[in-house]
Amino acid sequence: MSVQLEEDSFRDPFASVTSGAPNGRPRSIRYEPRGHVPGEVGIWVFIFWDMWLFTMLFAVTLYTRGQHPASFEHGRTTLALWAGTINSALLLTGSLFVVEGIRAVRRAIPDGIRARKLFGVAMLCGLGFVANKGFEWARLMHDHHTPGSTDFFTFFYVLTGFHLLHLLLGMAGLGYMRRAASRPEIGTGGIRNLEVVGCYWHLVDLLWVVIFAILYTLR
Amino acid sequence: MSRTAQLFCIWAGPAFIVLFAIGSVWLARLFPPAVRPQWSALHTAQWYADHTTTFRIGLVLTCMAYGLMCTWGCAMAAQTRRKEGMFPTWTYVQLVNMAAGTAQIVVMAGVFAVAAYRPMHIDPNTTQMLNDLGWLLLLGTWITFTVWAIALGMAILTDKTDPVFPRWSGYVSIAAGLGFIPGSGVWFAKHGAFGWEGAIALWWVFLEFGAWVLLFTWLSYRNVTKKGWVNQQDLAGAA
Numbered sequence: 001m002s003v004q005l006e007e008d009s010f011r012d013p014f015a016s017v018t019s020g021a022p023n024g025r026p027r028s029i030r031y032e033p034r035g036h037v038p039g040e041v042g043i044w045v046f047i048f049w050d051m052w053l054f055t056m057l058f059a060v061t062l063y064t065r066g067q068h069p070a071s072f073e074h075g076r077t078t079l080a081l082w083a084g085t086i087n088s089a090l091l092l093t094g095s096l097f098v099v100e101g102i103r104a105v106r107r108a109i110p111d112g113i114r115a116r117k118l119f120g121v122a123m124l125c126g127l128g129f130v131a132n133k134g135f136e137w138a139r140l141m142h143d144h145h146t147p148g149s150t151d152f153f154t155f156f157y158v159l160t161g162f163h164l165l166h167l168l169l170g171m172a173g174l175g176y177m178r179r180a181a182s183r184p185e186i187g188t189g190g191i192r193n194l195e196v197v198g199c200y201w202h203l204v205d206l207l208w209v210v211i212f213a214i215l216y217t218l219r
Numbered sequence: 220m221s222r223t224a225q226l227f228c229i230w231a232g233p234a235f236i237v238l239f240a241i242g243s244v245w246l247a248r249l250f251p252p253a254v255r256p257q258w259s260a261l262h263t264a265q266w267y268a269d270h271t272t273t274f275r276i277g278l279v280l281t282c283m284a285y286g287l288m289c290t291w292g293c294a295m296a297a298q299t300r301r302k303e304g305m306f307p308t309w310t311y312v313q314l315v316n317m318a319a320g321t322a323q324i325v326v327m328a329g330v331f332a333v334a335a336y337r338p339m340h341i342d343p344n345t346t347q348m349l350n351d352l353g354w355l356l357l358l359g360t361w362i363t364f365t366v367w368a369i370a371l372g373m374a375i376l377t378d379k380t381d382p383v384f385p386r387w388s389g390y391v392s393i394a395a396g397l398g399f400i401p402g403s404g405v406w407f408a409k410h411g412a413f414g415w416e417g418a419i420a421l422w423w424v425f426l427e428f429g430a431w432v433l434l435f436t437w438l439s440y441r442n443v444t445k446k447g448w449v450n451q452q453d454l455a456g457a458a
Contacts, residue, residue, distance in 0.1 A: 042376075042387035049394035056423060057401070060412035147407045154408050162400060189379075 039196035047203050050166075054207055057162070061155045061214055068151045075152025076216065078145060083136045084216040087129050091205045094125030098174070098198050105181050105194060115181035122201070123174045126167060133164055159211050163204070170204045173197035225443045228294035232436040235287035236429060242280025246273050247331070249281075250425065252416045254350055256409045260343040267338035267346055274335045282328040285321055291432065292317035292367065294439050298383045299374035309374035313367055320363035327356040354415040358424060359406045361399040368396030368431060384438050395431040399424055 037044065065072045101118035137160075140153075147157040177197050180190050244250045254266050267274065292313065300310040334349035375382045375389030382389065404413025404420040412419040 040386060042385075042390035045387045046390035046394045049391065050397065053398050053401075053423065056419060057412075060418055064411055151411065154404070154411070154413060157407075158401065158404055158413060165400065166397075 039199045040192055043196045043199050047199060050203065051207075054210070057159060058210060058214060061159065064151055064155065065218075071150045072152045073219070075145075075150060075156065076218070078140070078143070079156075079216055080136065080139075081216055083132055084212050087132050088209060088212050090125045090128045090132070091208050094122040094129075095202055095205045097122040097125065098177075098201050101177065101181065102194050102198050105186065106191065112181040112183070112186070116178050119174055119178040119181060123171060123178070126171045126174065129167060130164070130171075133160065156215055159215065163207055163211055166204050166207065170197070170201050173200055222443055225294050225297060225439070228290050228297070229436055229439050229443065231287040231294075232291035232432045235284045235291055236432065238280050238284035238287065242277045242282075242284055245277070247277025247281060248274070249277075249331075250421070252354070252421070255416060256351075256354075256414050258347075260347040263350055264338050264343035264346040267335050267350070271335050271338065275332065278328050278332050278335070282325055285324045285328065288324075288432075289317045289321040291436070294443075295371055295435050298439050298442060299371065302378050302380070302383055303374065309370050309377070312370035313374070316363045316367035316370065320367060323360055323363065324357065327353055330356060355405055358402040358404075358415055358420050361402040361424070364428070365396040365399050368392045368399070371435070372396065383442060384435070388434065388438055391434060392431065395427055398427045 097118045101115045101122065104115040104118060105112055137157075145153050147154055174197065177194055180186060180194060183190065186194075248270070253270070254263050258266075296310045296313045296317070299313070300307045303310055330349055331353040334346050334353060338346050369392070372389040372392030375384050375386060375392065401413065401419045402424045404417065405415045408414045408417070408420070411417055415421055
């Protein structure tokens with residue numbers, strides 16, 4: 001006796017829709033090598049939304065810094081400038097490898113092996129950042145510089161922690177890129193996704209540079 | 220699928236905001252917080268004693284508002300569910316998280332109600348603690364809201380054909396979800412931007428949540444009232 005699945009169960013009304021949209025919108029997103037928005041419009045909405053949040057965070061950081069200059073100056077001297085510098089270098093290098101990786105995919109350099117390697121190096125840079133940040137936090141916590149200890153450290157942990165979360169999401173994105181790059185037919189949708197993750201990774205990079213400037217170097 | 224049911228759920232969004240404005244902002248004076256984190260326990264308890272009735276009425280309306288919040292969320296989940304086929308995982312994630320979020324935020328209203336139950340008859344320190352508890356629950360437990368917003372965004376972005384909502388709104392939803400995270404600041408700070416009357420932990424989080432609700436209210440309303448979408452769903456159901 002066969003089970004009459006179709007009668008009882010939910011049927012996806014659009015399962016048979018292959019092209020065109022039920023509401024008449026065209027299926028856009030066509031890949032053009034030049035003169036297009038990198039990724040898609042949506043990721044830029046995301047980037048500006050996120051940058052707006054960080055701008056507010058930076059504004060309140062600088063405002064609080066103006067209120068408690070001593071706390072901030074003392075906090076800054078507690079931080080290891082070299083740790084921040086290494087992290088900046090790691091992220092900037094990672095971004096470069098992401099750019100090169102996307103270029104390699106676009107030029108269809110044999111089987112995406114080169115792209116896989118490049119994205120892998122970018123991931124290693126990200127891992128290095130995470131490890132370095134972990135050591136830095138552990139050292140500060142060991143010296144009793146906790147999120148609640150001074151105004152400076154509240155901001156320090158919020159900014160770097162929130163940034164680290166962004167970076168971890170980006171790492172997941174890079175993992176996806178590594179896998180996607182080796183697919184034989186990546187297609188326009190695949191390239192778009194690569195560009196989306198690439199733009200996001202550059203955002204992570206850019207935000208770190210500002211955080212580094214405000215927390216580690218501003219005297 | 221019933222167009223009426225969806226419209227009902229969609230309008231719960233703006234209704235939620237209106238009830239919240241009357242209850243939390245006007246009557247209970249939680250926005251901006253009338254009771255400040257740096258106040259002494261006695262000062263806090265005295266404020267509760269002086270404003271007991273309006274505060275309680277405000278909380279009743281706040282409680283109703285939060286109930287409407289997940290009613291509204293169901294309309295979004297119903298929209299994204301239409302494209303997910305037999306195993307609507309993102310829809311499940313939205314549903315469990317909006318339900319958990321509502322449960323937690325209603326408990327928050329209950330905690331504030333307890334703070335206003337016997338002010339000045341009990342130890343002012345206890346009143347202050349309950350007040351703190353209310354705020355730390357309200358702003359610090361963002362995770363369900365974050366996962367809810369991200370699941371809605373992922374449902375849109377992982378749709379390989381034409382998504383129910385425009386793709387950019389998927390990115391907005393994920394950005395909004397991430398934007399709730401600085402609410403954690405209230406667990407650490409007693410003043411400044413991350414305290415529970417601060418620009419980031421309170422204002423940014425709530426304004427962003429409001430903007431997210433209004434955006435998806437508009438997008439869903441557009442979908443449901445447009446010819447085509449709901450009709451196709453009706454045909455599929457009848458077949």
